[in-house]
Amino acid sequence: MSSIQIPRGTQDILPGESEKWQWVEQIAKDICSAYQYKEIRTPIFEHTELFQRGVGDSTDIVQKEMYTFKDRGDRSITLRPEGTASVVRSFVSHKMHGLPDQPVKLYYLGPMFRYERPQAGRFRQFVQFGVEALGSDDPAIDAEVISLAMNIYKKAGLKNIKLVINSLGDPESRTAYREALVNHFKDGIHEFCTDCQNRLEKNPLRILDCKKDRDHSLMKSAPSILDFLNENSSNYFRMVQNYLTQLDIPFEVDPNLVRGLDYYNHTAFEIMSNAEGFGAITTLCGGGRYNGLVEDLGGPETSGIGFAFSIERLLAAIEAEGLDIEFTKPLDCYFIVLGEKAKEKVVKVLQDIRLNGISAEMDYLNRKMKAQMKAANRLQAKQVVIVGDEELDRGVAVLKNMESGEQKEVEWNKLFDEIKSVM
Template sequence: MSNIQIPRGTQDILPGESEKWQWVEQIARELCTNYQYKEIRTPIFEHTELFQRGVGDSTDIVQKEMYTFKDRGDRSITLRPEGTASVARSFVENKMHGLPDQPVKLYYLGPMFRYERPQAGRFRQFVQFGVEALGSNDPAIDAEVISLAMNIYKKVGLKNIKLVINSLGDQDSRLAYREALVNHFKGSIHEFCSDCQNRLEQNPLRILDCKKDRDHDLMKTAPSILEYLNDSSKEYFQKVQTFLNGLGIPFEVDPNLVRGLDYYNHTAFEIMSNAEGFGAITTLCGGGRYNGLVEDLGGPETPGIGFAFSVERLLSAIEAEQLDIHFAKPLDCYLVGLGESAREKTLPLLQEMRMNGVAAETDYLDRKMKAQMKSANRLHARFVVILGDDEIEKGVALVKNMESGDQVEVSLSELVEHIRTA
């Protein structure tokens, strides 16, 4: 019988790597706390209808990439492919629109699932970090959300990043632009892929996102959304830019940047990596403002803005910039117990150390002292505590500083405090 292997498009994150994940996740969590975004945890699977309505029937995610199955009650269930729809569903279901403090500022972190072709930095199970601010139409919150995303990347040390922004305008502006796109593409839509042919009537903005036909001449001459913004949409976009300038955040305006879902409006943005060797797909993070999603899920009219990024992509960008990450807490103490009576004292001592904030380890293979000292070296222990029959009789332990080589006797009653404060 052959060995069972990991499913394609997934990965094991082993010790040595998992600490990097914890490090970047902790940075994101701490920044969210500073910005007053609170964590929300939603189910890993939801009713399929949520994503059909919340993500959109015309999207590649819904049409091609979802993990959907029937449960034992014959209900259609889908592993979540993204986080916004679940957050919006929870916002409506838990009546968060009635909370006294608005907007409601949330973040989430967890695995998402998409059946797509695995490639460098992309997986079928991936971890997504995302932020949603629901309940405010103020362009200042757009700038806040963008600054939070940018500052996560800066805090981990990335230098080669670029912010690109655009406006999709309000509903009237989008409708005018939609009509212009249909008129632009319809005469030659037969030259485009079948997906784009379907998108022409369903959602023509998504034609501009097509990877297959991106080099088609009509793509290069497509009208710009900025030409179709009405006065109020232009004013909104200008205010967002003013706030970003005030925050000292450099950006580029790219009129070809679109978010294809029907409920997106006004601000759209992406953060990209310019790091050499990062790969052809440079986008690290995508986000934008949306109206209509909460209403579509049965809630009151509620504007929102958010972003999401894959932790895998962030770690790939860190690797591409060859950043030196110092994340591991060193081992404070390796406890060497020599002889039976010493071994009986070892576990209680370890317990006391660990409960007092000291990272401590000992030997469980009954090895000689020399082998235990080698193990302490490999684990980069700051101190080795040696406990033998003689030491127990005297009520002391030998404490060796592994950096200086100095060795002192310390009373067992003072041992934990000595290691903790050294």
Template sequence: MSISIPRGTQDILPGEVEKWQLIEAKARELCEKYQYQEIRTPIFEHTDLFSRGVGDSTDIVQKEMYTFEDRGKRSITLRPEGTAAVVRSFVEKKMFGLAGQPVKLYYMGPMFRYERPQAGRFRQFVQFGVEALGSNDPAIDAEVISLAMNLYKEMGLTQLKLIINSLGDKESRTAHREALVNHFKPRIGEFCHDCQNRLEKNPLRILDCKQDRDHELMKTAPSILEFLNDFSKAYFEKLQHYLTQLDIPFEVDANLVRGLDYYNHTAFEIMSNAEGFGAITTLCGGGRYNGLAEEIGGPETPGIGFALSIERFIAALDAEGIELEVNQGIDCYLASLGEEAKDYTVGLLQQLRLAGFSAERDYLNRKIKAQFKAADRLKAKYVAILGDDELKNNKINIKNMATGEQVEVDLGSFVQYFQGLKGEK
């Protein structure tokens, strides 16, 4: 009986994985420029972290988490998102006491959600995200947004749309919450079961419902922007000022609420406008989460962050027809004729690699013609040909695959000569 891959997962094969590596490398490069440092947290955490941190009323906690009981009878969950774990580490390792504040972190790795697989959505997916903890300055909200936008732009994406909203502070949200309950309560029976449950727990989540999004009450629901107090208004206006200063176009969407309970003040999403990208256009989402650190046992700590899916990043590149140069070819392929020459290339290959070159040789006893074909497949810039006769004479031939030029050099100085050849390019 054959064993197939679990539904909602994928194998990322050579030829494709290089795209991932390029995106990951660019993300790390940008984080270094922005002074964000990498953090790696466990793939599984205590379930309580997510039920308290992400929110009991969210779809993630109610429907999508991979939760199991370990041998110690503890409830464990495969991480469905990255922020809660990063903040847990921030609190547990007392990073709030570090001299350098705010603490700016990034992460990259697999997340797990049990949801219906579809284009761009998997049950195991890879997220890149950043978190900035310890600052209430709207300028750092703008910085976080600019990091995400610049990552997409530097990889070539142009069909992007940034939408922002303010969820306000606690006072603003409380007033808005009361207005939402009063708005939906008389006709809540017309909404789905989930929305009925959300009415008292978190009515803001009703606005994020996909099933009832066309209901007439959705279109007339009170906007959070109508309930922002003076502080929340000033904060949101300052964020818009900074985005304009950074030359980042944006749209304000009062219906943007995000799917996690811990957000307040700034909320944002970056979407793809590329034709044919699909029904789910969101590439990246994030926002401010003042209060999350306290929720999981830490001191009062403001925070802001985002997360993006690498899978959807690649889908957006494909939708815009952007080809990443993922195979630059190897520096040298060692072709051999004869047993003694073939044996000698084992050590010669090692010398090339230790000198810093990408190199390969034949392992299938192929004829010389087939070895050249293999060199072509690997996009070798040079092929070094060593036969038994050349080995006896301490010689080796080097062929430039772009020009067809071929030279014979002393075998003993081959690596040094090759270094000179590469140095000329």
């Protein structure tokens, strides 16, 4: 019988690799804690309508990439393709807009699902980390969210990164720009891909994000959103840039930067990797401000800003920069057990020291002492405790310091203290 293979676009994260994931995830959590962002956990599946309304019918995510199915109650259910819609749905459901502390600052971490062509750093099931700040129109919160993202990458050791920002303007500015884009592209849209032809009327800003037609002459001559910003939008964008300057965060302004989801306006940003060999797709993180999503999902008028990135892409950037980070932790203590009576004694001692915060292991294969010592070396054990029937009869164990090679007999009731004293 043939073995069952893993589904395409997914991966097993094995011991030795999972520690790297835990390391970068903890960095993100620690920085969120410093910024007073709290964790939120939402369901892995939601009603399909949430993403149709929250992400947008005209997006590739909704049109092509969602894992959607009917449940036993004939309800349309979708595995979440991104985190923002679920977080905002929860914000509305639990009336967080009424909490005394505003803005509500949240972060999430978990698997997302998109049916797209697997490639380096992109999977059909991927782990996304994201942040949402809901309830403030202050451009300072935009700068805070951007700085939080940048500091996660810096804390992870990345040096070859750059921040790119743009403004999509308020609804008035965006409407004027939308009309200008339609007029600019309509006569030559037949030369573009089918997706762009469909986007012309539904969401023309997304034409600028097309990878297939990015070298087309009409792309290069397209009007800039910055020329269509009204006074309010221009002032907002200028203040965001001022705050980033105050935070010593370098940035580039790219008028062609748009976000792929329908609900964004004002600030949009991406963090990219400049590391050699990282790949053609350099974006690590994307985010921006949205001032209509809460209302679209049944809540009161509430603005928000957030970002998201995949853990896979962050780990790929770390590898591309050749960062030498030690993820494994040495074992505190390995018990070499010789004989069944000794094992009965060690099982209880092993549990006691583990529950006191000491990492410990013992042999479960009844191997000879030499083989057990090799196992201790593979696990980088700092200390080894040797217990045989003879030591058991005398109420002692042999404690060996693996770095110095020194060993001594220790009474059972003093073993814990001796192990701890050299940690």
